[in-house]
Each structure stands twice: as C-alpha cells, then as structure tokens.
Amino acid sequence: MTVKQSREQQKQETRQNIINAAFQCLDAEKSLSSISLREIARVAGIAPTSFYRHFKDVDELGMTLVDEAGLMLRQLMRSARRRISEQSNAIDTSVDTFMEFIQDNTNVFRVLLREHTGTSADFRAAVQREIQHFIKELSDYILLRQQITQELADLQSEAMVMIVFSAGAQALDADAKQLLLISKKVKRQLLFVQLGVKTFKEK
Amino acid sequence: MTVKQSREQQKQETRQNIINAAFQCLDAEKSLSSISLREIARVAGIAPTSFYRHFKDVDELGMTLVDEAGLMLRQLMRSARRRISEQSNAIDTSVDTFMEFIQDNTNVFRVLLREHTGTSADFRAAVQREIQHFIKELSDYILLRQQITQELADLQSEAMVMIVFSAGAQALDADAKQLLLISKKVKRQLLFVQLGVKTFKEK
DNA sequence: AATTTCAGCGTACAAGTGTACGCTTAATTT
DNA sequence: AAATTAAGCGTACACTTGTACGCTGAAATT
Numbered sequence: 001m002t003v004k005q006s007r008e009q010q011k012q013e014t015r016q017n018i019i020n021a022a023f024q025c026l027d028a029e030k031s032l033s034s035i036s037l038r039e040i041a042r043v044a045g046i047a048p049t050s051f052y053r054h055f056k057d058v059d060e061l062g063m064t065l066v067d068e069a070g071l072m073l074r075q076l077m078r079s080a081r082r083r084i085s086e087q088s089n090a091i092d093t094s095v096d097t098f099m100e101f102i103q104d105n106t107n108v109f110r111v112l113l114r115e116h117t118g119t120s121a122d123f124r125a126a127v128q129r130e131i132q133h134f135i136k137e138l139s140d141y142i143l144l145r146q147q148i149t150q151e152l153a154d155l156q157s158e159a160m161v162m163i164v165f166s167a168g169a170q171a172l173d174a175d176a177k178q179l180l181l182i183s184k185k186v187k188r189q190l191l192f193v194q195l196g197v198k199t200f201k202e203k
Numbered sequence: 204m205t206v207k208q209s210r211e212q213q214k215q216e217t218r219q220n221i222i223n224a225a226f227q228c229l230d231a232e233k234s235l236s237s238i239s240l241r242e243i244a245r246v247a248g249i250a251p252t253s254f255y256r257h258f259k260d261v262d263e264l265g266m267t268l269v270d271e272a273g274l275m276l277r278q279l280m281r282s283a284r285r286r287i288s289e290q291s292n293a294i295d296t297s298v299d300t301f302m303e304f305i306q307d308n309t310n311v312f313r314v315l316l317r318e319h320t321g322t323s324a325d326f327r328a329a330v331q332r333e334i335q336h337f338i339k340e341l342s343d344y345i346l347l348r349q350q351i352t353q354e355l356a357d358l359q360s361e362a363m364v365m366i367v368f369s370a371g372a373q374a375l376d377a378d379a380k381q382l383l384l385i386s387k388k389v390k391r392q393l394l395f396v397q398l399g400v401k402t403f404k405e406k
Numbered sequence: 407a408a409t410t411t412c413a414g415c416g417t418a419c420a421a422g423t424g425t426a427c428g429c430t431t432a433a434t435t436t
Numbered sequence: 437a438a439a440t441t442a443a444g445c446g447t448a449c450a451c452t453t454g455t456a457c458g459c460t461g462a463a464a465t466t
Contacts, residue, residue: 007463011413029322034236036453049455050414057454117316117372119232124376159392162369163362169320173327189362189396196399210433214443239423252425253444260424 015054018044022065023107028172032062032111033119062123066115069108070130076101077137090145091190098164099183102171113169135161146194148201156197163189218257221247225268226310231375235265235314236322265326269318272311273333279304280340293348294393301367302386305374316372338364349397351404359400366392 005013021044025035037058041048055061080097084090102109112130115123139157143150167186171179208216224247228238240261244251258264283300287293305312315333318326342360346353370389374382 007411007413010463014413028324031234031236031322033234034322037455038453046413047415048453049416049457052455053413113320114322117320119234119237119317121231121376128373128376155388155392156395158388159366159395163365166365166369170331173324173331185358185361189358192359192362192399192403193392193395194399195402196395196397199398199402200395208433210441210443213433217443240425241423249443250445251423252427252446255425256443 011054014044014046014050018046018051018054018061019064019068020044022061023111026065026107026111026114028110031114031118032058032065032123059120059122062115062120063126065111066123066126066130069112070127070133072101072105072108073112073130073134074137077134081141090141091187091194095164095183095187095190098168099171099179102168103179106172109168110172113165113172131161131165146198148197152197152201156193159193160190163193214257217247217249217253221249221254221257221264222267222271223247225264226314229268229310229314229317231313234317234321235261235268235326262323262325265318265323266329268314269326269329269333272315273330273336275304275308275311276315276333276337277340280337284344293344294390294397298367298386298390298393301371302374302382305371306382309375312371313375316368316375334364334368349401351400355400355404359396362396363393366396 116127143153241251319330342356346356
C-alpha cells in the first residue's frame with residue numbers, strides 16, 4: 001500500500017494522520033483539554049513519544065485544529081453564497097448549508113462550539129477570532145445587499161451568527177425530525193432580525 | 204468556632220462546603236469533567252473518600268450544581284422584572300441585571316455556559332432544560348406585554364436568550380471597558396428582534 | 407561510499423487519579 | 437447504660453497520564 005516516499009512527504013502524511021485522529025477522537029464526549037496525547041497517538045497509529053516530532057504538545061495541535069475548522073467554515077460560506085446566486089432566498093439557503101455542514105462535519109463544528117466556552121483561554125480566543133471572521137464576511141455580504149450602515153450590518157450579522165450557532169448546538173444533540181424544526185425555527189428568527197434592522201433604519 | 208450540632212445539620216453543612224468548593228474550583232480553566240474529586244475534597248477540607256458520603260460521584264455533584272445555577276438564574280429574572288415595574292425599559296433593565304449577575308456570580312454562569320456544550324450528554328441536557336425554563340419565563344412576560352401569538356413570543360424569547368447568553372460568554376473574558384460596549388451592543392440587537400417580530404406581525 | 411540527519415520506537419518513572427476496605431468516634435437510638 | 441449508626445479518615449492499589457532518554461534505520465547530504 002504505502003509506496004516509497006521522500007522524508008518530507010512521509011512526515012506531512014503522519015502529521016495529517018495525527019490531525020485526523022484528533023478530530024476522530026473529539027466526539028460528543030471529548031474536548032481538547034480532556035483528550036490525552038496517548039489516545040491520539042493510539043488512534044493515529046504512532047508511539048506516544050513520536051507525537052513530539054510534530055507538535056510541542058496537545059495545545060499546539062489544538063490551535064491547528066481550530067484553524068483548520070475555521071478554514072472549513074469560510075469555505076462553507078463561499079459555497080452558501082454560490083447557492084444563493086442561483087436560487088434567491090439568502091437566509092434559507094445559508095441555514096440549509098450550515099445545517100448540512102454540521103451533519104457532515106459534526107466533530108469539526110463541535111470543536112469550535114466546545115472550545116468557544118472551553119477551559120483554555122487561548123482556544124477561546126482562537127475560536128472567537130474565527131467567529132469574528134465569520135461575522136465579518138456575513139456583514140460584508142449584508143452591506144452589499146441591504147442599504148444600511150456598516151454599524152447596523154455588523155450588529156445584524158453578529159446577532160444572526162449567534163442565533164445560528166446556538167441552533168447548531170441544539171442540532172448536535174437532535175435527531176432528523178427535530179433538525180427540521182430547528183431549521184424552520186432559526187430561519188424565522190433570522191428573518192425577525194433582518195426585518196427589525198430594516199424597520200429600525202426606516203424609523 | 205464550630206458549635207455542637209446535630210448529625211444532620213453537620214452533614215448538610217459539609218455537603219454545602221463541597222458545593223461551594225466545587226463552584227470555587229470551576230473557574231476559567233476547569234470544567235466538570237476535568238475537575239477531580241480529590242481536588243474538590245482538598246478545597247472542601249475533607250478526605251477524598253468522605254466525598255462518597257454525600258455524592259455517588261462527581262457527575263451527581265455536577266447535576267446538583269447545574270440545578271443550583273438554574274435556580275439562581277430564575278431568581279435573577281424575578282429581580283429583573285421587579286426592577287422593570289419601577290423604571291420602564293424592559294430590555295435595558297434585563298440586560299443590566301444579567302450583566303451584574305455575571306459579574307457577581309462568574310463561576311455559576313460559567314458552569315451553565317460551559318456544560319451547555321460540554322462533554323457530558325447528561326449535563327448538556329440538564330443545562331438545556333434550565334435554559335428552556337429561562338426562555339419560557341421570558342416568553343410568558345413577552346406575551347403579557349406585547350400583543351402577539353404564543354408562537355411568536357416563544358420564537359422572540361428564544362432568539363433573545365441566545366443573543367444574551369452569547370454576549371455573556373464574551374463578557375466572561377472581557378474587561379470593564381469592553382463590558383459596557385457589549386451591553387450597549389446586545390441591547391440594540393434585542394431591540395432589532397423585538398422590532399422585527401412586531402413588524403412581522405403587522406405585515 | 408561515507409557521513410549526517412531525524413522520524414519513530416521502547417523503556418522508564420514520577421505524579422495524579424478513582425475508589426475498595428476497614429477503622430475511629432461521636433451522635434443517636436434502644 | 438448499652439448498642440447502633442454513620443460521617444469522616446487513612447491506607448492501599450491498579451490505572452492513566454506526560455515526557456525524558458537513548459536507540460534504530462532509512463533517507464538525505466557530503
């Protein structure tokens with residue numbers, strides 16, 4: 001199976017194995033602070049001490065995971081916006097895309113959600129940055145489509161993201177039936193926010 | 204210092220010591236799953252094995268803590284509503300009360316926030332129930348003051364609570380200066396939701 | 407061809423964990 | 437007054453953890 005490879009390629013492959021193993025380990029009942037180096041090494045198929053050839057400690061790996069998760073979220077937003085340009089309703093399409101993401105990348109979203117309120121100040125700050133990034137991109141999009149001030153767009157965007165993320169948290173513990181209700185609910189709540197800002201502006 | 208007491212009194216006192224010790228331990232970098240029985244016992248001033256005279260394990264203590272934290276939140280709501288009847292603006296008063304609570308009972312709020320997305324399904328469910336309780340009480344209040352349907356009141360209430368809790372999460376890592384900005388921000392976001400529901404109803 | 411580099415391994419150890427077990431001792435019941 | 441109850445303690449043990457240290461063998465460099 002494994003073909004002859006350069007040393008650098010081999011190393012990168014092992015590094016990716018560790019990252020994948022970590023995401024696999026970070027399920028419904030494991031957080032970055034409760035997970036053990038040895039457990040990750042076991043799943044990655046390496047000796048515990050070999051871990052150090054790639055990361056200083058689990059915290060450094062954690063920051064990598066948060067970065068990677070944030071990257072995926074940004075890609076998600078792009079695909080959502082692509083879908084919007086084809087159909088029309090921005091809110092519905094965005095929520096659907098987001099919910100699909102949670103279904104397909106459960107543990108990735110879980111890391112963001114969990115570490116956002118987790119026990120490491122560094123992780124909390126890192127996730128916060130990723131969320132801010134998420135908010136900013138939505139805000140830019142809103143600014144483009146609605147005729148409101150930057151400030152209002154920022155406020156609207158943040159409120160919407162908070163609502164969506166909270167719904168995401170519920171979705172993680174929900175079955176397929178509940179998921180549909182959550183989607184419907186959050187779409188209407190986002191509509192309220194949008195409508196509220198519009199009304200506020202016109203007042 | 205300690206006077207002669209009945210056995211039952213003494214036991215309840217020790218139990219409360221354990222609970223207080225746990226809240227004290229559950230600071231910015233400890234969660235219910237990362238905390239150790241021995242650590243709590245140390246702070247509570249008892250032998251590790253004495254813990255079992257009061258709780259089956261840390262999980263059982265955890266449920267007690269979540270219950271207690273939820274209770275405090277309900278009391279908070281009552282005091283907020285009392286304040287509203289004196290002055291007038293419901294949103295501003297509620298947010299101010301909430302932010303004061305976070306300042307005065309940081310670790311209590313932290314438990315709710317952290318275990319809401321934590322590694323124990325039981326804790327997540329327990330916190331979710333407390334939050335639902337919180338949402339329900341706000342919803343009842345909204346229904347009383349605004350002329351809208353039950354369904355709209357529920358949606359509005361939940362959206363508002365999600366926004367407030369998210370702001371609370373930010374507040375935990377913020378200094379006094381940022382705190383004021385967060386308060387201002389969240390008040391306007393809540394206003395958008397309220398206004399949005401009103402506009403939606405009238406459409 | 408000889409040398410250097412370095413990813414990965416195995417061993418080893420100290421530290422911290424949950425908890426089983428039996429004892430003590432003071433409050434309570436008989 | 438004697439017997440019972442039970443909160444709290446100390447000891448002990450089996451585990452898991454992070455990581456220091458030195459070795460191996462193959463890839464890369466000279």
